[in-house]
Amino acid sequence: MIKNVEIMVIGGGPAGLCAALSASDLGVGISAPDLGVGISAPDLGVGISAPDLGVGVLLVERDDVAGGQLVKQTHKFFGSEKQYAGDRGIHIGQMLVEKAQADSNIEIWTDSTVLGIYEDGVVTVLHEDKHIKVKPERIIIATGAAEKFLAFPGNDLPGIYGAGAVQTLMNVAGVKPAERVLMVGAGNIGLIVSYQLKQAGIDVVAVIEGQPKIGGYLVHASKIRRAGIPVLTRHTILEAYGNGRVEGALITEIDESWLPIPGTERKIVCDTICLAVGLSPLTELAWQAGCEMGFIRELSGHVPIFDENLETTCPGIYCAGDVCGIEEASSAMVEGRLAGINAAASLGYGVSEAEKFRKDAMIELEELRSGDMGGHIRVGLEKMYARCKK
Amino acid sequence: MNSLRIEEHPVLSFERGEKITFFFNGREIDAYPNETIAAALHASGVRKLGESPVLHRPRGLFCAIGNCSSCFMIVDNQPNMRVCVMKVKSGMHVEEQKGKGELELIVEN
Ligand SMILES: Cc1cc2nc3c(=O)[nH]c(=O)nc-3n(C[C@H](O)[C@H](O)[C@H](O)COP(=O)(O)OP(=O)(O)OC[C@H]3O[C@@H](n4cnc5c(N)ncnc54)[C@H](O)[C@@H]3O)c2cc1C
Numbered sequence: 380m381i382k383n384v385e386i387m388v389i390g391g392g393p394a395g396l397c398a399a400l401s402a403s404d405l406g407v408g409i410s411a412p413d414l415g416v417g418i419s420a421p422d423l424g425v426g427i428s429a430p431d432l433g434v435g436v437l438l439v440e441r442d443d444v445a446g447g448q449l450v451k452q453t454h455k456f457f458g459s460e461k462q463y464a465g466d467r468g469i470h471i472g473q474m475l476v477e478k479a480q481a482d483s484n485i486e487i488w489t490d491s492t493v494l495g496i497y498e499d500g501v502v503t504v505l506h507e508d509k510h511i512k513v514k515p516e517r518i519i520i521a522t523g524a525a526e527k528f529l530a531f532p533g534n535d536l537p538g539i540y541g542a543g544a545v546q547t548l549m550n551v552a553g554v555k556p557a558e559r560v561l562m563v564g565a566g567n568i569g570l571i572v573s574y575q576l577k578q579a580g581i582d583v584v585a586v587i588e589g590q591p592k593i594g595g596y597l598v599h600a601s602k603i604r605r606a607g608i609p610v611l612t613r614h615t616i617l618e619a620y621g622n623g624r625v626e627g628a629l630i631t632e633i634d635e636s637w638l639p640i641p642g643t644e645r646k647i648v649c650d651t652i653c654l655a656v657g658l659s660p661l662t663e664l665a666w667q668a669g670c671e672m673g674f675i676r677e678l679s680g681h682v683p684i685f686d687e688n689l690e691t692t693c694p695g696i697y698c699a700g701d702v703c704g705i706e707e708a709s710s711a712m713v714e715g716r717l718a719g720i721n722a723a724a725s726l727g728y729g730v731s732e733a734e735k736f737r738k739d740a741m742i743e744l745e746e747l748r749s750g751d752m753g754g755h756i757r758v759g760l761e762k763m764y765a766r767c768k769k
Numbered sequence: 770m771n772s773l774r775i776e777e778h779p780v781l782s783f784e785r786g787e788k789i790t791f792f793f794n795g796r797e798i799d800a801y802p803n804e805t806i807a808a809a810l811h812a813s814g815v816r817k818l819g820e821s822p823v824l825h826r827p828r829g830l831f832c833a834i835g836n837c838s839s840c841f842m843i844v845d846n847q848p849n850m851r852v853c854v855m856k857v858k859s860g861m862h863v864e865e866q867k868g869k870g871e872l873e874l875i876v877e878n
Contacts, residue, residue, distance in 0.1 A: 441835055442854060453780045467780070492835075525836045537816040537829025544833035544853070552808035553775045553783035579775050623827050624816060661836070 380512070384437040384486075386722050387502060387515035389493045389664060391440030392447020393708045394700025395521035396475040397715030399438045399485045401736070402722055405729030408435015408484025435484035437513065439504055441492045445479070446472035447523055447700075448543070449708060451550040453578075454571055461743060462709035469550075471708070496668035496696070517695050517722040520665055520683070521715060524658035524701040529563065532618040538625030542572040542655035549579045557651035561628050562586040565610050569655030570599035576653075577606045584649050587614040587630055589637060596752075617644060619652055628652055660702045668693055673766055677759030678704030686767050687741075688721040689714060697722050704759055713743045773812045789859040806852035806863055807833065807840055818842050818852065822868035842866050846873055 386402050388395045402408075444450060452468025463471045479485050491506040502513045526541030528534070540556065542564070548556040560581060562573045565588035573583045586603065591613055593600045603610060617629040617639065632643035658679060665683040666672060671692040673684050682703050683691040690697050699718040700711035717740040724733035748756050775783065785801040792798070793815060800809035807830050810818070817827045818840050831839040835854040844850040844863050848870020852863065 443856065525834065526832055528831075535821070535826055535828065537818070537827050540830060541832050544830055547833040547853075548808060548811055548830075549775060550781060552804050552812075553778075553781070553785070554804075554808050554812045555773045555775055556811060578779050580777075624829075 381501065382434070382437075382511065382513045384434045384513060384515045385726060386436045386517045386519065386719070387513055388436060388438040388519045388521060388719075389502075390447065390521035390523055390700070390702070391438055391442070391445030391476075391487070391489070392521060392523045392700060392711065393449055393472070393475065394523070394702075394711040394715035394718075395438055395440070395447070395519070396445060396479050397712045398519045398521060398697075398699055398719035398722070399436045399479055400475070400482065401716040401719030402436050402728075403482050403484040405720060405723035405733060405736075407723045407726065407728050434486045436486070437515070438479065438485060438487045439491045439493050439506075440487070440489045443490045445476045445487060445489060449475075451543070451546040452571075452708075453550055453575060456708065462712055462747070464709070468708065475712075493664060496664055498669075500695075516726060517697065518668075519715075519718045519722055520691075520696065520698045520702055521700045521711075521718075522661040522664060522702045524660050524679070524705055526654065527657045527659055529616070529654055529656055531616055533620055533625075536619050536621055536625045537623070538621070538650055539619060539652045539654065542568050542653050545651070545653050546572055546575060549581075550575065555579060555581055557581055557649075557653075559584055559649040560651045560653050561616075561630075561647050561649045562653045562655060563616055564588060564655035564657070565590075565593045565595060565600070565612070566655060566657070567595035567599055568658075569653075570595040570603050572653065572655060573608055574599065574602050574606060577608070583608045584647055585630075586610045587616065588612045589615050589633060615639070616652070625650055625652055658701065658705045660705065662702060665691065665696075665698065665702070668696060670696060670698075673763070675704070675759050675762050677755040678763065682763075684767055685763065687764070689718045690721065695722075695725075704756065704763075706756055707747075710744060710747050710756075713740050713747065716740050717744070773814060789857070791857055791859065791861040791863060793863050794865060795862075800857045802857075802859075804857055806842070806844065806850075806855050806857045806861075809857045810852070810863075817865065819866035820868065825867065841870070843870060848872065 385407050388399045449468045449472030456464050494503045496502050504511045545556045548554045560583045562569050565586050576583050617631050619628050627648045631639040670683040672681050674681050683698050685691050697718040699714040720736045790797050798813050816829050819828045831837045833853045835851045840853045841849045842852045843866050
């Protein structure tokens, strides 16, 4: 049996949730039962009830709760009020999930992983331990990102975690993942997670950073300083040691070309090493679907090539959020909204309002990216649009 | 080893529900419904989840979002289970996975 949907959203983080909500706002789903037309009953098999014939928006999330990265972010967000700044990440996530759950045009599948997107437009999903085929008219890929790894001897020892994993253990499960942590990376994530470790009563021995200065926002850096955690810039990790588990790390100072300065090595005793060295877009589905991909450093690596409408080079497949360039929840939400509007409008929904909504979203994105921190994104997008026009 | 559970937190409160138990390498371990197997094991101080296929080096959790494969374990005889996203259930048998594990063939008719 194939399930027909108008718009399928892959990933239930801020981007995916906002995409589903905006598509529904434009009217997707209201005429859903009509979708069954043209499919003869025998094709559907016996015992399929009418509501299964079609659905407006189907949102598929791998985790058992939607919310993406937001489910573990206990700190208050920046940005403008439109993107709920000042609110804590977890609350923003809950609010979006509740809105989507209350929306009868949106069906949400959690604990469900999208496995592949095929030439004939069929998307396969592992849902309730079954392999299910879905035939959407439009697809929005909002799969987010995964933490980067670092190469050093001993990096496979139990006790070496991505910063997000530590966040999940302590903020979602309420379990102390460690006693003494060495944090690698002083970008926002490294700083925020270090602070959250402190809040959970865990010792952070130091935050080390290869760059000559701290990459994250000053507010987060100041909190770390106040908590008495040393931030060692121009430092890197040489190796992790321990018998069957992390017992410590060897760190060193590095010079301008990132080479270790002999004689500056020192041992740090810790039971956990946390890597906060950036994220890579989770682009497997875009690759597999045959979207043209490009390496754009400012967008954090290989990303699908997309146009101003966030449509990839595969017609009808859109992308939004971290998967098309690592940024922030605030911009992921607006990108999601934009992708949802465009996908809905391309199906003929809300065409008269779509233009205004689209403009509003574009302006919001421009505002979000206007500051210093948005510089690399602006450069990345310029490269993207230059490639896209070719 | 209840000390590994966070009881007081400035921002969060944890409602854990009734205690349940499951088995890790045959040993009975406490857990709470709604937590992942990985979380329950960590709460009991277990960080080694398996061994690598060739050099038999210990393996632990890395990403906790079901992406990286580092946390594969054998759950109720099924290998390659992502315990970082899989929920613990009362009476479940969880074992360290050494290497790739063998799939049990399930034939449905
Ligand atoms: C520690 C930390 C602090 C942060 N602080 C801030 C902040 O202060 N302000 C801010 O604006 N941003 C912040 N961010 C960034 C923000 O969380 C991300 O940019 C945002 O979550 C990206 O949203 P997304 O929807 O693109 O991806 P995600 O939130 O990663 O969601 C993607 C979802 O897709 C699911 N998925 C992936 N593959 C599949 C598949 N095949 N099938 C089904 N589902 C799939 C995943 O399970 C996930 O739930 C922070 C991030 C971190 C880690």
